[in-house]
Amino acid sequence: MAAPAEPTPGSAEGKKTERINDAELALTGINMLLNNGFKESDELFRTYRNHSPLMSFGASFVSFLNAVMTFEEEKMQMAFEDLKATEKLCESENAGVIETIKNKIKRSHTHSQRSGSAAVDRLQRQIIIADCQVYLAVLSFIKQELSAYIKGGWILRKAWKMYNKCYNDITHLQEGGKRRAPEASTSDSSDRGRSSSSGPSPSHRSNSISPEVLDRLKGSVSFGYGLFHLCISMV
Structure with missing residues (x-):
């Protein structure tokens, strides 16, 4: 039996593996930062900074801390540019x-x-x-x-x-x-006697x-x- 073909980088399987949980990654990066892993945290955020506004902000935050701790003009300018880039990213994708x-x-x-x-x-x-x-x-x-x-x-x-x-x-x-909470509870109690075939109650459709x-x-x-x-x- 032939071995299963590995997913190519451009295939659907490859794209699925590239999906990340930005909240989990951001938490990991902050934990690195708090445990004296400044360099590792910076590398993590910068690797994924273009994946989401949250990761972009994490990279900018690390850059900001680096600038504030060193007071070097070059790092302060870099932090300024990173923060502006994150701000622009959030504004451009805000719908x-x-x-x-x-x-x-x-x-x-x-x-x-x-x-x-x-x-x-x-x-x-x-x-x-x-x-x-x-x-x-x-x-x-x-x-x-x-x-x-x-x-x-x-x-x-x-x-x-x-x-x-x-x-x-x-x-x-x-x-x-x-x-909406009292309305939902009232609607649920009134719908208990109805058959399940009638479909979900209006309260379940509320946004x-x-x-x-x-x-x-x-x-x-x-x-x-x-x-x-x-x-x-x-x-």
């Missing part, structure tokens, strides 16, 4: 307006799941953009020049507005989920995001608020 239109037009269960996932992705990108702006402001303040202070203050203003918008959006989603995901996103915004105030204390 918030398109997804909002889809949410209003498409109401099926499948499209609701997709729109919920897209909303989470959009919020995460906006939070990353705000984080990048805070770090860019820190790099500006380090120069200790009047023009740099003015530029840093303007960047911080944009970051604050982005954090505030994300916080309000997440709060709105959380309140909407709480309002919702899990409370755990919303709590995680709000925690990210709260952490960003802390970064903002820390940056203000440097001035």
Whole structure:
């Protein structure tokens, strides 16, 4: 019997093996960083920085830490360019307006799941953009020049507005989920006597995001608020 052919790099099997879990990789990179594996963490993030905004931000964050610890002009410029690249990546792939239109037009269960996932992705990108702006402001303040202070203050203003918008959006989603919860329980209890052939109840078709995901996103915004105030204390 002939041996099975190995998947070529361009085949479907090869593409499947190339898929990565950016959240798991990011966690691995941060753990390396916290355990004095600065070089290994930098290599990991830079290897996969083009795979997702999260990995791109991880690479930029490591570059930022390297610049802040060394105060070398070359590394500070590199960190500035990395942060701007991550910010541009998040802005170019942010499809918030398109997804909002889809949410209003498409109401099926499948499209609701997709729109919920897209909303989470959009919020995460906006939070990353705000984080990048805070770090860019820190790099500006380090120069200790009047023009740099003015530029840093303007960047911080944009970051604050982005954090505030994300916080309000997440709060709105959380309140909407709480309002739908009693309706879903009432609908479930009324549908128990019906046969299973009647299909899923309308409550199962509602577009919702899990409370755990919303709590995680709000925690990210709260952490960003802390970064903002820390940056203000440097001035």
